Amino acid sequence: MIKHLGIIGAGTMGAGIAQAAALSKVEVVLYDINDTILRQALERVKTDFKKGVEKGKLTSEQTTEAFGRIHPRTRLADLSHSDIVIEAVIEDLRIKKDLFKHLEADTRPTTILASNTSSLSITAIASAARYPERFVGMHFFNPVQRMKLVEIVLGQRTSPETAQRAIDCARQLGKTTVVAKDTPGFIVNRVARPFYGEALRLLDENVASVEEIDRIVRIEGGFAMGPFELMDLIGLDVNLAVTQSIHEQFFGEPRYRPHSIQKKMVESGMLGRKAGQGFYKYEKKG
Amino acid sequence: MKKTKPPRQKSKRTKSEGGAGAKVYIVGESPMVEEYAELCATKGYSVQVQWNQEPTRKPVFQSSHITCSSAIPTTSALALELTNTDLVRKRQNLDRLDRALPSTAAILSSSVTVTATEQSGWIKQKHRLVGFGVLPTLVLKPLVEVAPTVFSPAETLNVVQRFFHSVGKEMALVQDRVGMVLPRILCQIINEAAFALQEEVASPQDIDTAMKLGTNHPFGPIEWADRIGVGQVNAVLTALQNDLQEDRYRISPLLRHMAQTGEWWKRTTYFIRKD
Ligand SMILES: NC(=O)c1ccc[n+]([C@@H]2O[C@H](COP(=O)([O-])OP(=O)(O)OC[C@H]3O[C@@H](n4cnc5c(N)ncnc54)[C@H](O)[C@@H]3O)[C@@H](O)[C@H]2O)c1
Numbered sequence: 001m002i003k004h005l006g007i008i009g010a011g012t013m014g015a016g017i018a019q020a021a022a023l024s025k026v027e028v029v030l031y032d033i034n035d036t037i038l039r040q041a042l043e044r045v046k047t048d049f050k051k052g053v054e055k056g057k058l059t060s061e062q063t064t065e066a067f068g069r070i071h072p073r074t075r076l077a078d079l080s081h082s083d084i085v086i087e088a089v090i091e092d093l094r095i096k097k098d099l100f101k102h103l104e105a106d107t108r109p110t111t112i113l114a115s116n117t118s119s120l121s122i123t124a125i126a127s128a129a130r131y132p133e134r135f136v137g138m139h140f141f142n143p144v145q146r147m148k149l150v151e152i153v154l155g156q157r158t159s160p161e162t163a164q165r166a167i168d169c170a171r172q173l174g175k176t177t178v179v180a181k182d183t184p185g186f187i188v189n190r191v192a193r194p195f196y197g198e199a200l201r202l203l204d205e206n207v208a209s210v211e212e213i214d215r216i217v218r219i220e221g222g223f224a225m226g227p228f229e230l231m232d233l234i235g236l237d238v239n240l241a242v243t244q245s246i247h248e249q250f251f252g253e254p255r256y257r258p259h260s261i262q263k264k265m266v267e268s269g270m271l272g273r274k275a276g277q278g279f280y281k282y283e284k285k286g
Numbered sequence: 287m288k289k290t291k292p293p294r295q296k297s298k299r300t301k302s303e304g305g306a307g308a309k310v311y312i313v314g315e316s317p318m319v320e321e322y323a324e325l326c327a328t329k330g331y332s333v334q335v336q337w338n339q340e341p342t343r344k345p346v347f348q349s350s351h352i353t354c355s356s357a358i359p360t361t362s363a364l365a366l367e368l369t370n371t372d373l374v375r376k377r378q379n380l381d382r383l384d385r386a387l388p389s390t391a392a393i394l395s396s397s398v399t400v401t402a403t404e405q406s407g408w409i410k411q412k413h414r415l416v417g418f419g420v421l422p423t424l425v426l427k428p429l430v431e432v433a434p435t436v437f438s439p440a441e442t443l444n445v446v447q448r449f450f451h452s453v454g455k456e457m458a459l460v461q462d463r464v465g466m467v468l469p470r471i472l473c474q475i476i477n478e479a480a481f482a483l484q485e486e487v488a489s490p491q492d493i494d495t496a497m498k499l500g501t502n503h504p505f506g507p508i509e510w511a512d513r514i515g516v517g518q519v520n521a522v523l524t525a526l527q528n529d530l531q532e533d534r535y536r537i538s539p540l541l542r543h544m545a546q547t548g549e550w551w552k553r554t555t556y557f558i559r560k561d
Contacts, residue, residue: 141500149499176499178492187488188500191507194474202470207461216458216467219429220419222504227471254534255478 016144314368
């Protein structure tokens, strides 16, 4: 059982994981570089809790209690009592490696060190570590509150005990786990590539229009959303970045090659829903 | 033999409400033949079926309006050719249909692994053939991809449109290209999953779980391959590879192996679980 969870990075993912953990009665130390960021993160958690209560999914006692379990901190040494530390800072190998180096000095050797990275290699993050066997990937999905899945990513030197403790931790947070080897894109981001890649090629080859492809995939395929609607939701910039990263990590394997349609749209600022325009037009909010 | 009295052709108005006893001849591969036969029969068509190869387990049809016979009824206004894997056989089937059917009859032929245009070159009366998308289990969906050719006149398309309407399907007209839309996307996802499986990135169960929970796919790719049939998936991928001539459409050796042995699950779990 995890009693103390440390989280590094109070961004979209870090705050989401903190929220899920606190609701599962885990004490959370949430670390980020300054108080303003931490305050904003707690504000987001509070808003989300409020929505949960309004919808009748959570009680106000539950959320008050949970909120009290999240302890914002700006000193890394405050994570030293954690059973497990999940890192969710910006996607930068140098920053992550550096943080873990400090953390290794501050924590017990039995503390599990996990990274929520989407596209970096767990093996590479653990490469400078003294105890690489206690490093593991815990890949949550956005939004953490709603997405049930966590990919447990095994680095080259991750020990079976570490993997098991990461699995137990994710389950304690109410998640379903799958285990993946440390390979580009793990499972989901990799196997989902053709959903977008083939759709873009079909469009480029004029086999059918954006609307028709989406309609076919939804009605004939039974998908909740067509590939273009989904790219608009994810953001074309984010989608392109994931594709590019996997393509590079596989040394240019043509199955992952990005498409010029994506690039052009990103360059023109047609990033999808958040920009009001992607493959479809969206009414601007407010 | 069960036989329903075919009521006289109803007026145009009521046609959309079902087959009204009109005859449909269906030939091709199992289980698509059974799936389409049931669909047509429940919508009031009088259906005659023939398989390229009798299914190992003889299907028990729900409807009594389905008969099995190799003789092509010369009064059929419509025939469906549902072969994706054995293209030599497909060509023979189409040739037989073209000779036996009245020249007013339309042929709807699966164009997932070979374009409708190429197929219309195999027969004399090119105008009567229209391509459409068929893969096992997708038959039951309320939308169908239809690929007319340069030879398809409006009359043929009208027959096709009325038919799909009568069996409760909306049409999506797509360009006549190998793989069409959904089969191409689906089979490439399955191919990618097969590569991941082959590289032992994860177990088949975990790949399915991940895709359903992580990105909301209605089925996992391995599950999907089982539903559609690995042989069919392999046929689609092979056709894409030949048509597009790109490395991107290289087929996972594991998937090809599964298609040859028909042992997707057992073999994969055997490979993955060494313990
Ligand atoms: N957003 C997603 O959809 C998603 C999904 C799965 C995984 N991830 C991964 O999660 C991680 C975080 O992503 P995010 O979307 O939450 O990013 P974000 O930009 O919302 O948050 C990053 C946070 O890290 C903090 N940070 C930066 N440098 C730091 C440092 N040196 N020390 C402490 N904190 C620092 C920032 O202040 C910020 O609050 C990335 O590795 C990303 O790949 C993201």
